[in-house]
Amino acid sequence: MNRVGLEARSDVRVYSFAKIFYLQQNKASTARGSLRDFHVSENTCRRIPPTAPTYMSPKGTPRIIVIVGPTASGKSTLAVDTAKRFSGEVISADSRQVYRGLDVASGTITNEEMCGIPHHLLNVADPNEQFTVFTPPPVEPNQALRNELQQKDTKELHSLLQEMDQRRAAEIDENNPRRLIRAIEIADELGHVPKKEDNPPKFDCLQIGLTLSKETLRERIHERTTLRLKEGMIAEARQLHEGGLSYERMKQLGLEYELLAKYLEGNIETKEELQKAIETADWQYARKQMSWFRRDGRIQWHHPTQKDAIYKKIDSFLRTQ
Known part of the structure; x- marks a missing residue:
């Protein structure tokens, strides 16, 4: 979502999803560890230089990299690798990872996986309250x-x-x-649907899209769901409910959390049925995401393994005057 950092120094931003926010500072901590106090050894990951370069477009707008793609396509991994290579930071635009405590089922990146790269807009909002970047027209549901x-x-x-x-x-x-x-x-x-205001862009964006075969994506979704069940996403959902998150609100969060609420209510009887339901929902969601992204001709598509081609494109974008 937008540019900022723990030290507000790096102006190369790497986005692991599709939307953009603006945030002054991320002070959150998670059950998986503090986002601000995490450190890794030099042997594990290359650290960001104290002062990162600034890349501006001829119009004077900061240049940013936006990484998009369907769920389970490898956006977070590429975002971290790209941030390390170009001395950037990562700002998540995930609609559920923005909430505190929704870590396992949503697949929030762990401190170890961050490799010392500052991440923003993770665990910053109360899950009982809706977090949105768009204020809809004042029309109540009919x-x-x-x-x-x-x-x-x-x-x-x-x-x-x-x-x-x-x-x-x-x-x-x-x-x-x-x-x-x-x-x-x-x-x-x-009488009509109000038109959103057309504001001049605040950033010059390069959109990189990740694409996989249907078979590979379905297999990744299966492996990911199996892992998250082992990591305790049922226990996480139960803890969230015991902490005050209603089943109704959990269902509003969608996907895994909707199905976990139904499981805890007894409407899904077995873990096997739960896993099958989650994998089906995630696959349907991935298809909808690709249908949406294909409408945007600005996205430049690559397979996740084509990192050299991606880096070459990013380097050219950042340095072109």
């Missing part, structure tokens, strides 16, 4: 309207939105019923 719209297919929803707001209908993902219903709900209340 459950009666939603119930009616949920009976329609995406073609019908998109056609209805076109009648209400042609501009929004032209922009929206016409295969996403959730977004279509929300847009119709807002247009029904306000």
Whole structure:
């Protein structure tokens, strides 16, 4: 999400996901150890120089690297390796790792995996409260309207939105019923969906996308889920609930946490069923992510093993005047 650091020195930022935030300082600590006080030996990872270089575009905006891709594609690993190579820092844009205590099931990077690279926007928000970078229009959910719209297919929803707001209908993902219903709900209340303000970009971005074969990605999701179950994500979810996080809120967090809540409630009976449900949900999520990313022609796609090609592209981007 944006540029900042523990010492606010390095202006090369490496982002392990897709969105961008601005944060002054990360003071959080996690169950896996303090993010600020972690140190590694010289033999483990190369440390960042005391003062890192600054890379600016001709327009005077800082240059940043954005690493995107589906879940389990290796973004965090590439982000750390890239930050080490170019003396940068990592700012996560994960929608759940931003919350305190959601470490195991969300796959929050460990202190050891950070290799001494400063990371930001991890464990900074209360999981009981919604953390967002966008303030939506002041339209309360209309459950009666939603119930009616949920009976329609995406073609019908998109056609209805076109009648209400042609501009929004032209922009929206016409295969996403959730977004279509929300847009119709807002247009029904306000007469149209307010357009987001077009502010000049604050950063000059190079977007690197990671892509894997379907077979490899599914296998990675399976291996990752197996590991997280062994690391204790069920116990983590139980501890979160005992600490005051309701099952309803856990379900709102989605994916693993939604299914873990159902398991703890007894609606999923066995761990085997839980693992299968998580892997299915993560695979569906990965497919939706790729569908979304393919719409962005600015992303330059690479296999995670093509690091030399990626580094060459990044070096050229940072130094081109």
